[in-house]
Amino acid sequence: MKKKGFTLIEMVVVLAVVAILAAILTPTVARNIKASKVTRTTNEVQVIAAAVASLYKDTGYWPYTNANGPSGGVDRVLGNPSTVATGAESGAGAGAANWGTYGAAKPLYDYLYYNNPDDDSGPSGQNQVGQDYPTSGEYRWRGPYLDDKLLDDAWGRSYVINARYFPGNPHFGDSSRPHRVYVLSAGPNHQWATPFTDGVHRNTNPDDSISGDDIGKAIAQTDS
Numbered sequence: 001m002k003k004k005g006f007t008l009i010e011m012v013v014v015l016a017v018v019a020i021l022a023a024i025l026t027p028t029v030a031r032n033i034k035a036s037k038v039t040r041t042t043n044e045v046q047v048i049a050a051a052v053a054s055l056y057k058d059t060g061y062w063p064y065t066n067a068n069g070p071s072g073g074v075d076r077v078l079g080n081p082s083t084v085a086t087g088a089e090s091g092a093g094a095g096a097a098n099w100g101t102y103g104a105a106k107p108l109y110d111y112l113y114y115n116n117p118d119d120d121s122g123p124s125g126q127n128q129v130g131q132d133y134p135t136s137g138e139y140r141w142r143g144p145y146l147d148d149k150l151l152d153d154a155w156g157r158s159y160v161i162n163a164r165y166f167p168g169n170p171h172f173g174d175s176s177r178p179h180r181v182y183v184l185s186a187g188p189n190h191q192w193a194t195p196f197t198d199g200v201h202r203n204t205n206p207d208d209s210i211s212g213d214d215i216g217k218a219i220a221q222t223d224s
Contacts, residue, residue, distance in 0.1 A: 034188060036154075037154035037155065037188070038187075038215065040153075041154045041155075041185045042215055044153065044154075045185060045217040047146070048108070048159060048183045049218070051145035052112070052145075052183070052219050053219065054142075055112060055143070056220075058139065058140065058141060058142045059133045059139055059140065060139045061133065062163070062168065063108065063110075063117065063163060064077070064169040065118060066104060066117070066119055067118060067119055068130075068131045069130060069131055072119070072170070073104070073171030074103070074105055074164075074169075074171065075098075075103025075104050075171055076099070076103060076104075076105040076161065076162065077106055077107070077108050077111070077161040077163040078106070078107055078108060078159075079151030079152065079159035080107075080151055080159075081107050082158075083152050083156060083157050083158045084100050084160060085099070085100050085186040085190045087100070087190070087192070088192050088193070089191035089193050089212055089213075091212075092191070092192060092194075092195075092211065093195030093196075093206065093211050094199065095196045095200065097192060098192075098196035099160050099162070099184060099194065100160070100186075100192060102164075103171070107121060107122075108159070108161065109122070109149035109151075112144060112145040112146045113143065113144045113145075115132050115135065115141045116132055117132055118131040118132055127141075153185040153187075153215070155185075155186075155190060157185065157190055159184065159185055161219070162181055162182060162196055163181070164179075165179035165180070165181050166220060167221075167222050172198070177201045178201055178203055178223055179201045179202065179222050180201075180208050180209075180218050181218065181219045181222075182216040182217065182218055182219065183216055183219060184210070184214055184215070185214065185216065187214045188213055189212075189213055192214060193211040193212025193214050194210050194211045194212070194214045195207075195211070
């Protein structure tokens with residue numbers, strides 16, 4: 001029997017067609033993947049913002065405590081302390097790198113997943129009377145408010161909240177400067193662009209709006 005197969009020319013033609021199709025489709029696929037990650041992250045910052053709002057509605061406290069009682073304060077609340085982006089992109093707003101490096105910080109899971117807003121962390125030392133959120137009465141912790149305790153965006157970087165500016169946080173102590181409070185992702189480039197400094201706020205020009213490719217959702221704001 002005579003064996004039949006592809007000739008060298010036929011193989012070259014097939015490979016050329018495959019290469020052309022790959023060159024055409026690759027940018028489209030890459031754009032779709034990026035768009036899906038942006039959509040996922042946009043949805044997640046809204047979910048986290050809603051969970052923080054539910055915590056405040058239930059307990060009367062924003063997530064900023066890190067002392068034995070409600071009088072402590074932190075500057076940042078981190079979705080996942082081990083994956084925080086630390087760089088600022090070119091042309092970023094004033095203090096943008098502070099999203100990844102500034103001041104006292106505490107994991108978001110201590111407020112939304114565990115009842116542990118004091119100077120403990122994680123599952124140990126929860127529900128302590130006078131130190132953590134009340135567990136009975138009208139204003140009590142009704143969590144967990146999220147299904148996961150560690151919260152990364154679609155690019156594997158932590159969500160960050162600029163908790164320094166939550167109303168009542170003693171770490172800020174200057175409510176005459178009306179700042180916005182965000183749940184924020186550093187976006188596709190893993191670098192911060194949104195301002196994070198006491199001198200830039202809602203009434204300055206430029207103001208403290210979300211900048212660059214950062215993705216976020218406003219939770220609260222200090223009053224002017």
